[in-house]
Amino acid sequence: MVDFSAYALDKRVAVVTGAGSGIGRATARLLADAGARVVCADVDGAAAERTAAEIDGVPAHVDVARREQVVDLIQGTADRHGRLDILCNIAGIIRTGLVVDVPEEDLDAVWAVNFKGTFHACQTAARIMCAQGSGAIVNTASGAVDSATPEIMSYSVSKAAVVQLTKNLAAEVGRYGVRVNAVAPGLVRTAMTSRHYLLPDGSIDEAARAAAEKPLKRMSPLGMIGEPEDIAHAVHYLVSDAARFVTGQILRPNGGVAMPW
Numbered sequence: 001m002v003d004f005s006a007y008a009l010d011k012r013v014a015v016v017t018g019a020g021s022g023i024g025r026a027t028a029r030l031l032a033d034a035g036a037r038v039v040c041a042d043v044d045g046a047a048a049e050r051t052a053a054e055i056d057g058v059p060a061h062v063d064v065a066r067r068e069q070v071v072d073l074i075q076g077t078a079d080r081h082g083r084l085d086i087l088c089n090i091a092g093i094i095r096t097g098l099v100v101d102v103p104e105e106d107l108d109a110v111w112a113v114n115f116k117g118t119f120h121a122c123q124t125a126a127r128i129m130c131a132q133g134s135g136a137i138v139n140t141a142s143g144a145v146d147s148a149t150p151e152i153m154s155y156s157v158s159k160a161a162v163v164q165l166t167k168n169l170a171a172e173v174g175r176y177g178v179r180v181n182a183v184a185p186g187l188v189r190t191a192m193t194s195r196h197y198l199l200p201d202g203s204i205d206e207a208a209r210a211a212a213e214k215p216l217k218r219m220s221p222l223g224m225i226g227e228p229e230d231i232a233h234a235v236h237y238l239v240s241d242a243a244r245f246v247t248g249q250i251l252r253p254n255g256g257v258a259m260p261w
């Protein structure tokens with residue numbers, strides 16, 4: 001008989017940021033299915049409440065770009081539940097524009113959410129987890145760190161910094177029983193990547209999306225674009241005891257795409 005007990009998260013206390021949509025929502029659902037008590041944090045408070053209601057979790061209206069809100073989220077969760085076992089930093093934003101055109105405000109906005117939001121959550125959680133003697137953190141990078149995809153420099157820079165943060169923190173906290181890893185997803189169908197194909201009635205122009213996805217599908221040995229659950233399964237693995245020997249790693253659920261540029 002196969003023993004899946006290493007994947008169980010019974011009674012573990014987890015915080016998932018960006019839980020209101022896409023990869024964060026799928027992750028919150030999967031961790032809850034595995035038995036975790038999940039705090040669903042999002043800057044969109046109504047979306048956080050929707051996800052929390054689906055999984056009997058705890059909603060949290062939090063802007064990860066605000067240091068004090070992040071500290072309250074993480075420290076407050078540990079105080080209320082007596083421990084913090086899992087942190088998944090999934091909240092993220094993107095701005096597009098050529099390097100020569102990028103306004104400083106866009107650079108700052110992306111950096112504040114994607115890097116500093118992840119950093120402040122990691123710093124607060126690592127202090128708690130090290131004192132506790134256990135814990136698992138998963139950050140969200142992107143396939144963008146393996147390429148020079150045009151017009152998303154501010155995003156790629158923030159995600160490259162998340163990769164470095166992940167490696168540095170893993171090296172520092174491993175001796176306290178705390179693991180830190182990241183996922184670097186390829187293209188996944190979520191609100192972030194579907195907004196270009198939004199029709200006035202709020203539905204998706206599937207023909208336009210399929211045309212845009214075609215060249216990427218050709219680059220993938222699997223010939224597919226990801227769904228949020230494909231990334232959530234990777235995150236679940238990394239936070240579970242099945243990955244007890246894994247830290248400082250960047251897992252790339254991306255259909256095998258190797259960016260050509």
Ligand code: NAD
Pocket residue numbers: 017018019020021022023024041042043044047062063064065090091092093113140141142143184185186187188189190191192193
């Ligand atoms: P999404 O837009 O569906 O979800 C992102 C969530 O983060 C939203 O619910 C949003 O409200 C929340 N959020 C944004 N800013 C926030 C803030 N300041 N504080 C708290 N919450 C905030 O996008 P997604 O595709 O699910 O993206 C999730 C993560 O995966 C992001 O970090 C993204 O960069 C990364 N990623 C996505 C893809 C992809 O193809 N979709 C690929 C690689 C990496």
